[in-house]
Amino acid sequence: MSDRSTTPDAHCHPGDHPGPSGLTAAPAAIERAARLLRAIADDGRLRLLARLADGPHCVTALATAEGDSLSTVSQRLRVLRAEHLLVRRREGRHITYALADEHVLDIVRSALAHASEGI
Numbered sequence: 230m231s232d233r234s235t236t237p238d239a240h241c242h243p244g245d246h247p248g249p250s251g252l253t254a255a256p257a258a259i260e261r262a263a264r265l266l267r268a269i270a271d272d273g274r275l276r277l278l279a280r281l282a283d284g285p286h287c288v289t290a291l292a293t294a295e296g297d298s299l300s301t302v303s304q305r306l307r308v309l310r311a312e313h314l315l316v317r318r319r320e321g322r323h324i325t326y327a328l329a330d331e332h333v334l335d336i337v338r339s340a341l342a343h344a345s346e347g348i
Contacts, residue, residue, distance in 0.1 A: 268312040269336065273297070274305045278314065278328065278337045285318070285327040 254262070269275055277291060286294075292302040306326055309315045314333050318325050328334050 265312045265314065268308050268314060269340070271305070271308075273301070274309055275337070275340070277302070277305055277309065278333065279341065281315070281326060281328050282334055282337055285325040287323060287325050291326070 269278065273295070276295060280286060280291060280294060288299055288302055288306065291306075292299045295302060306315060306317075310317060310326075314329055315326050316329050318327070328337075
């Protein structure tokens, strides 16, 4: 009797794998999640999300902390807002940015925790 795991043309059988994970999603949700993850995948944008995990900041404070120009930070914020990862509040001429909700915070925390494993 041959070992199925070492046979190159072995086929899976239904009982070979665990049951469903419960992570089924509509195609539109999968597409939106992919756009959201692409927006987060840029290191500059991820750094901004990590900074905003501590609370709201204005563009000037973010640019100063990052050592980037206002226009660079504004462009990154625009991408994150377009994917509904951030919210913006205006008080007169002053605008602050914050994470949109706890889901965004969870994604950032999980990604950074996973990336930090084994370092």
